[in-house]
Amino acid sequence: MARRIMEKNGKPNILSVFGREYEWYHLNFLDMQWYYFVMLFCLLHVISFAFFGAVYYITMEYHRLDFLQQRNLTCFFDISDIFAAYLFSLETQQTIGYGSRGISDVCPDAVVLMIFHTLFGIILSSIFSGTFLAKFLKSGSTSAVRFSRKALITMRNGSLHLVIRMADTKGNDRDRGVYFNAYCVQDIIYQGENIPLQIHHMDFGFQLDGTNNLIPLLYPTCVSHKIDNSSPLYGIGPDELPLVRLEIIVNISSPGIGVFDSTSYTQEEIIWGARFELDLTPRRSAKCVEKIVFNST
Numbered sequence: 001m002a003r004r005i006m007e008k009n010g011k012p013n014i015l016s017v018f019g020r021e022y023e024w025y026h027l028n029f030l031d032m033q034w035y036y037f038v039m040l041f042c043l044l045h046v047i048s049f050a051f052f053g054a055v056y057y058i059t060m061e062y063h064r065l066d067f068l069q070q071r072n073l074t075c076f077f078d079i080s081d082i083f084a085a086y087l088f089s090l091e092t093q094q095t096i097g098y099g100s101r102g103i104s105d106v107c108p109d110a111v112v113l114m115i116f117h118t119l120f121g122i123i124l125s126s127i128f129s130g131t132f133l134a135k136f137l138k139s140g141s142t143s144a145v146r147f148s149r150k151a152l153i154t155m156r157n158g159s160l161h162l163v164i165r166m167a168d169t170k171g172n173d174r175d176r177g178v179y180f181n182a183y184c185v186q187d188i189i190y191q192g193e194n195i196p197l198q199i200h201h202m203d204f205g206f207q208l209d210g211t212n213n214l215i216p217l218l219y220p221t222c223v224s225h226k227i228d229n230s231s232p233l234y235g236i237g238p239d240e241l242p243l244v245r246l247e248i249i250v251n252i253s254s255p256g257i258g259v260f261d262s263t264s265y266t267q268e269e270i271i272w273g274a275r276f277e278l279d280l281t282p283r284r285s286a287k288c289v290e291k292i293v294f295n296s297t
Helices: 020-026 034-067 082-093 108-141
Strands: 145-147 151-156 159-168 178-190 193-202 221-226 246-254 258-266 270-272
Touching: 034 082, 034 108, 082 108, 145 258, 159 246
Parallel strands: 151 270
Antiparallel strands: 145 159, 151 159, 159 221, 178 193, 178 246, 246 258
16 A cells, blocks of 8 residues: 555655755754754854953954053943853843943944844844744644544535534634645556646535635534545545545645645545434533544544
């Protein structure tokens, strides 16, 4: 059996064709594990503290000879060695300012250096805070949407429809709607040429005719794709379905977050001539839809 392009949990099975030597060029902080993300930014802060501390110390030593005859003049207050320069760098970048160490106005280059250092610290902290928030939102939303284990092909108003059920298990603010996008990847023969892994877009919607892909998730919802002459499933019957090689990849996205959940269905996970079982009876001590019937057909 051919390996699927995307696992049921949304993890892709695609290996980069550029090789491992290009991995660092495509470093994605949002996809990085939390441990490496925190360690990387801690390392960046420590390195920046040490770098600017060394630059402060070099600047002080450079002007020390100029101020030997004028003992009351100095570029920095209360900085006598490299360790004190490191502490001053940390206090400046983190805007601590304990009050003992400081900079004077007799060294314009040191003043410019401190301004640049302060701006660098603000930018670095902003990148860390924004990335941390984006990772937190992304990691907190990956398991919120639940998909049916199977996709069904059923008859509606005289037309065949491919139907998938989905639900928001957390009941959060995405109840106002998420965008549903799907693609069919299959091997085709075009004018005698065998074209593997051809991608076709599929229109899904929560309306009965398969329109409107902004899906409300107030309760488990069925989304459908109308199988007409523009559908990649057109011409495939119940007898041909087990013989073809295809995979339907589903992506759920939300404004401001992007794609936050995915799944896929192979031809073996599509059931012909079935319907999802419905149970929307309100209950006092339970949700209006029982979990046991979510995948029932």
